[in-house]
Amino acid sequence: MPTYKEALKINEHYALDNNKEPSAVKLLMLHHAEMTSSALLARFDEPMDSEAYTAFLRSVNQYVVDHKPVQYITGSEYFFGHYFCVNRDVLIPRFETEELIGHVLDFKQEYFGDQPITLLDVGTGSGCLAITLALEDERIEAHATDISEAAVKVAKENNDTLGANVTFHHGDLLKPVKSMRFDMLISNPPYIPDDESVEPLVKNHEPHLALFGGEDGLDYYRAILKDAESILADRYVIAFEHAHDKADALKRLIRKHLKHVKIIHKKDMQGKDRMTFVLKKR
Numbered sequence: 001m002p003t004y005k006e007a008l009k010i011n012e013h014y015a016l017d018n019n020k021e022p023s024a025v026k027l028l029m030l031h032h033a034e035m036t037s038s039a040l041l042a043r044f045d046e047p048m049d050s051e052a053y054t055a056f057l058r059s060v061n062q063y064v065v066d067h068k069p070v071q072y073i074t075g076s077e078y079f080f081g082h083y084f085c086v087n088r089d090v091l092i093p094r095f096e097t098e099e100l101i102g103h104v105l106d107f108k109q110e111y112f113g114d115q116p117i118t119l120l121d122v123g124t125g126s127g128c129l130a131i132t133l134a135l136e137d138e139r140i141e142a143h144a145t146d147i148s149e150a151a152v153k154v155a156k157e158n159n160d161t162l163g164a165n166v167t168f169h170h171g172d173l174l175k176p177v178k179s180m181r182f183d184m185l186i187s188n189p190p191y192i193p194d195d196e197s198v199e200p201l202v203k204n205h206e207p208h209l210a211l212f213g214g215e216d217g218l219d220y221y222r223a224i225l226k227d228a229e230s231i232l233a234d235r236y237v238i239a240f241e242h243a244h245d246k247a248d249a250l251k252r253l254i255r256k257h258l259k260h261v262k263i264i265h266k267k268d269m270q271g272k273d274r275m276t277f278v279l280k281k282r
Helices: 004-017 022-033 037-042 050-064 070-074 097-112 128-136 149-162 219-230 247-257
Strands: 076-079 082-085 117-122 140-146 167-170 182-187 232-241 262-267 273-280
Touching: 004 022, 004 050, 022 037, 022 050, 022 070, 050 070, 070 076, 082 128, 082 149, 097 128, 097 182, 097 232, 097 273, 117 128, 128 140, 128 149, 128 182, 140 149, 149 167, 182 219, 219 232, 219 247, 247 262, 247 273
Parallel strands: 117 140, 117 182, 140 167, 182 232
Antiparallel strands: 076 082, 232 273, 262 273
């Protein structure tokens, strides 16, 4: 058997030669070797276990040849300090969405202070938004909806594993909670236009239901905004993640459906308008 160092070096070059990320290969090695980075470094010159090596090579081919996302191979993704179970029924949590969490927590504190609030996450997928917010602030009573029954199952498993207390509702957007009222509404809905080109790693593996948002990518925002105030308290905060080139169009949609609100755009770490917040006072 090759050493861990040899196996890693060969397969990192294999990934690079096929326009894939060598960092993903290391994640696969750590997964199959069941080691931390420091432990792997300490054993770099040792022969790799034969079973782990075989599984590692199989996974590398899934990533390089089949374009399967690493997170679906390992079955997890790290998000805001927590490991979330992911599979092909849910979208993989993105690093940039962690920024949305930070801003939501800031607006919660600024707008509601230390008082308990109710929050709704629309289109929850893996549950990463609702669960993380509930874990970060125990004064948040979080609820979440998703039209995919399979996604709700994954979200519930993550909720139980991470020890959160989110209530999940199976159904379309706001319909499952139409008799309830919330102080905050958050959503990172599908927002890729239907005819936009998407890399195979995403298009061939992640659920289309969680990716595509109609001709202009704004269908789900329209549907949410149309009925938003029917499930919101008199004083509320809405938080959206969206495509970097849709901030102005989304602002027009908000103005069409909601009156006497303050709209704030936030840029991500790349300087792109990726988050929009709506504030309504009594």
